[in-house]
Amino acid sequence: MRERICSAAMDLFLREGFERTSIRRIAAAIGYTPGAIYSYFGDKDDILYAIHEQGFARLGLLLHTLDGGGLSARERFERLGELYLRFAFENPQYYDLMFIKDRTAKKIEELGQWDVGLDTYDFVRAVVRESMRDGALPTGDVEAATFALWASVHGMASLVIRSRCKMIPPDALSTVVAEAYRWTMRAMPAQEPAHPPRARGRVRRSGR
């Protein structure tokens, strides 16, 4: 039943946008009265939260396709941002819920459930750390580098999703984004491995 509500809600979010999706409409879409929904969700933002969880499950699945591909640390690092951007542009409504919408953050705070997104962040941090250890990135503050990478791709995604890129011709947008990401990557050059053979071997093996 929670499932039915969620999928009806997401359906309406996609077609009408969140603000125009009322509890009454969600209820009508599944043939119920508004009050019924409150037996399954405490309030409207609880539905948002449930969908946001689904979104993180999807994103997690996508990012973990990086595991076991026999990729070098540098390849993993570069693919990570690409996958993140792909998720954002293929699921803009999910992305909005997960990383932009105010109400989601408010609900997360209310529930104190930060771990949903934290897993994903830990994964990114681990990739950055590995990349540094492997010489695929200049060494430095892991926390800051992780945040810098995340901010960069989130910035691109959220500017596009929230329609702030109208100065770029729509048909050129995707290539500008791709080019900007390439620029960001090129700007973070691979260094000489710190301790070449053992480190790379260890990383390769543990990444199996």
Add this chain to the structure above:
Amino acid sequence: MRERICSAAMDLFLREGFERTSIRRIAAAIGYTPGAIYSYFGDKDDILYAIHEQGFARLGLLLHTLDGGGLSARERFERLGELYLRFAFENPQYYDLMFIKDRTAKKIEELGQWDVGLDTYDFVRAVVRESMRDGALPTGDVEAATFALWASVHGMASLVIRSRCKMIPPDALSTVVAEAYRWTMRAMPAQEPAHPPRARGRVRRSGR
């Protein structure tokens, strides 16, 4: 009168947030009835739009303090992002209106008034172009590099403003952001000037 409405609205936005600021409350704050407001603004989002314009005026003023300081292209480039971030963190509600909120973008689209933000973007692009010509940045696609820089700082600002950084201890947040920006800057190294003396002279003089 429009001024009085705007400042009352901004006052309430600051204290209560946009969603909880109703036309009725704005009207009450200046001693009018709700209907009166509609003699001065077509709808609620027109107030948003007016405030967003003020925000861009402020930001423009701040960024143009870079002019005439006798700064090198590289310094201008680095300071640009710092000023942008400063604006965002000192005026988070303005920033939200200008670069994150959905309804602002919708209203801009409705009015077809993209030039407000375009001036600012042109300024950033010009700084990037100058930096490349001056060898303060690796040369390459100006459009992509501008977007990459903007996305990077916007990403940091919007993640913080929309409360997505709870995995970073609050008291460490500002240093992580600063460190991440330094990382981004360090990752975009200055190159040898393309045509050193004449070019630098020209830039210096025109920047007066």
Add this chain to the structure above:
DNA sequence: AGCTTCGATAAACACCGTTCAATATGCTGA
């Protein structure tokens, strides 16, 4: 004084999220 003009009002409309007493439904035990 009469007339016009125009800003402000009050009331209404159609929504919204949310609550809750009342009811319908389906299941259990006798």
Add this chain to the structure above:
DNA sequence: TCAGCATATTGAACGGTGTTTATCGAAGCT
């Protein structure tokens, strides 16, 4: 088979929202 119970659902209500519009009142002009 039927009473009783528990649970799922309803429908109406509350207080709010953005927005529209007929009406009013005061000021300005002839």
